Amino acid sequence: MNVFDIVGPVMIGPSSSHTAGAVRIGYVTGLLLGKPAVKAEIHLHGSFAKTYKGHGTDKALIAGILGMMPDDERIRNSPLLAEEAGLAVTIIPDSIPGAHPNTARIILTSAEGGQVSVQGSSIGGGNIVINQINGLPVEFSGQSDTLIILHRDIAGVIAEVSQYLGERGINISNFRLSRSEKGGIAIMTIEVDGKVEPFMNEHISGMPNILRSIALRLH
Amino acid sequence: MDFHYDTLEQLLEAARRENCKLSSLVLLQQAKEMECTPQSIFDRMEHQYDVMTQAVQKGLEPGVRSNSGLTGGDANRLANQINGQKHLCGDLFTGALARAMAVAEINAAMGCIVAAPTAGSCGILPAAVITMQQEKSISKKECIMSLFTASAVGMVIAKNACLSGAQGGCQAECGSAGAMAAAAIVELAGGTPDMIGHAVAIAIKNTLGLVCDPVAGLVEIPCIKRNASGVSNAFVAAELALSGIKSAIPADETIIAMKNVGDSMHTSLKETGEGGLAATPTGKRIFQQLFGTDGAKGGQSI
Numbered sequence: 403m404n405v406f407d408i409v410g411p412v413m414i415g416p417s418s419s420h421t422a423g424a425v426r427i428g429y430v431t432g433l434l435l436g437k438p439a440v441k442a443e444i445h446l447h448g449s450f451a452k453t454y455k456g457h458g459t460d461k462a463l464i465a466g467i468l469g470m471m472p473d474d475e476r477i478r479n480s481p482l483l484a485e486e487a488g489l490a491v492t493i494i495p496d497s498i499p500g501a502h503p504n505t506a507r508i509i510l511t512s513a514e515g516g517q518v519s520v521q522g523s524s525i526g527g528g529n530i531v532i533n534q535i536n537g538l539p540v541e542f543s544g545q546s547d548t549l550i551i552l553h554r555d556i557a558g559v560i561a562e563v564s565q566y567l568g569e570r571g572i573n574i575s576n577f578r579l580s581r582s583e584k585g586g587i588a589i590m591t592i593e594v595d596g597k598v599e600p601f602m603n604e605h606i607s608g609m610p611n612i613l614r615s616i617a618l619r620l621h
Numbered sequence: 622m623d624f625h626y627d628t629l630e631q632l633l634e635a636a637r638r639e640n641c642k643l644s645s646l647v648l649l650q651q652a653k654e655m656e657c658t659p660q661s662i663f664d665r666m667e668h669q670y671d672v673m674t675q676a677v678q679k680g681l682e683p684g685v686r687s688n689s690g691l692t693g694g695d696a697n698r699l700a701n702q703i704n705g706q707k708h709l710c711g712d713l714f715t716g717a718l719a720r721a722m723a724v725a726e727i728n729a730a731m732g733c734i735v736a737a738p739t740a741g742s743c744g745i746l747p748a749a750v751i752t753m754q755q756e757k758s759i760s761k762k763e764c765i766m767s768l769f770t771a772s773a774v775g776m777v778i779a780k781n782a783c784l785s786g787a788q789g790g791c792q793a794e795c796g797s798a799g800a801m802a803a804a805a806i807v808e809l810a811g812g813t814p815d816m817i818g819h820a821v822a823i824a825i826k827n828t829l830g831l832v833c834d835p836v837a838g839l840v841e842i843p844c845i846k847r848n849a850s851g852v853s854n855a856f857v858a859a860e861l862a863l864s865g866i867k868s869a870i871p872a873d874e875t876i877i878a879m880k881n882v883g884d885s886m887h888t889s890l891k892e893t894g895e896g897g898l899a900a901t902p903t904g905k906r907i908f909q910q911l912f913g914t915d916g917a918k919g920g921q922s923i
Contacts, residue, residue, distance in 0.1 A: 405776070406666075408775035408776055409735060409738070409746070409768050412668070412735050413736060414731055414734075415727065415730070416688065416728050416841070417740055418739065421740075449838065452838070453838045455688070455911065456689035456911055456912075473733060475733055478688070
């Protein structure tokens with residue numbers, strides 16, 4: 403904890419959980435799609451579903467998908483900006499069994515037909531936890547540098563990534579693997595102590611059997 | 622000058638020992654902790670202060686309206702009262718009320734604010750410090766420095782109690798913001814470390830037990846007006862402490878009391894939108910107007 407946790411963050415109101423946190427969930431989803439989205443299907447659960455209009459949660463999520471951060475003054479105009487960018491948005495108040503009260507599930511589609519589905523919860527103070535990517539359970543907050551790597555479930559892939567990071571002095575503070583089935587698609591989430599430089603992420607993206615790698619930091 | 626933020630007394634003792642302002646000690650300690658220069662920490666705090674100042678300016682103008690349509694324009698009403706010299710309480714006090722509501726209304730209108738310590742209580746600290754700059758001609762630099770003193774108080778509260786309405790009720794949000802603001806005001810007015818301690822204690826005592834009961838779960842009713850009340854509490858506490866009035870209960874003990882009161886507070890009074898003003902006939906009607914009859918509760922907001 404430091405002084406900027408107390409006098410901060412700088413954010414667009416009205417609610418750190420319903421607005422600032424929502425921007426971050428949208429941001430992670432947009433980053434995972436990796437290309438401009440043309441279609442967004444947003445399912446809202448719990449308090450998000452009930453109060454999204456008053457808190458501007460919908461605007462916040464859309465803003466995040468468009469790549470904005472929680473202090474961006476354009477958040478309140480995001481539906482219009484989405485329209486201009488050719489992004490069609492559907493908001494669906496829903497119920498997701500067992501989810502945290504402030505949860506959104508976003509399904510994004512790109513012009514090329516690429517798709518990503520992300521479920522995240524806003525857990526207070528603008529902090530978030532991403533719970534699911536493409537239906538697979540994950541758990542990361544983006545508070546430290548995080549690599550999210552979609553890869554084929556083949557022997558040696560994890561070792562290659564961790565060895566590469568280790569050789570560059572990057573210490574892994576948290577590691578999680580999730581897979582749909584043996585030999586299918588798996589997701590590694592790797593939280594680290596130091597800083598993941600863009601070139602490191604590019605190198606990992608180019609490794610064999612890696613489908614997609616993104617480096618994330620939200621704070 | 623190695624110190625933690627476990628107790629306020631420990632911080633005040635360090636300031637007495639070093640015979641310097643608490644804010645200077647906190648700035649140096651934070652620079653060390655975050656492994657960067659004091660200047661870079663100061664610059665970052667200056668950015669927070671500039672965002673606060675812009676929020677005050679925008680919020681005082683006419684035409685502010687919240688996303689839900691429930692609130693807005695009240696800070697401008699107060700500003701008009703001051704401009705027309707019709708205000709009751711004097712430029713400093715009414716000015717502070719107007720500034721607190723201005724920032725809180727900007728927050729509700731999806732404008733840019735600094736959570737201090739939360740979005741719901743974001744008007745109190747800026748109103749206190751910017752009022753000292755504008756009405757008492759304190760330099761901007763000193764005002765920015767006073768935010769370090771306020772932050773230190775906030776960190777001690779965060780360590781020993783909490784800062785969120787969902788955990789501790791409104792006493793944890795507007796109450797803590799009032800205590801932080803009181804500390805900043807005392808430092809800006811030239812008060813001693815002891816006076817800061819008493820001001821914090823008095824501010825917390827005055828809001829002990831305040832519940833978090835947002836109508837329809839939104840950060841608007843009663844949150845915006847509680848920002849006005851919060852900054853008034855900060856000036857009350859600072860004025861008393863600066864006069865040499867002491868709190869019988871030390872600040873650190875009032876913080877523990879706040880924690881215990883928060884723990885024993887019923888869940889319906891901790892940001893669930895189920896109790897207090899949210900549960901009044903009018904509160905329920907507003908909820909239904911905005912969100913329909915679906916669901917019995919208004920949800921939570923932090």
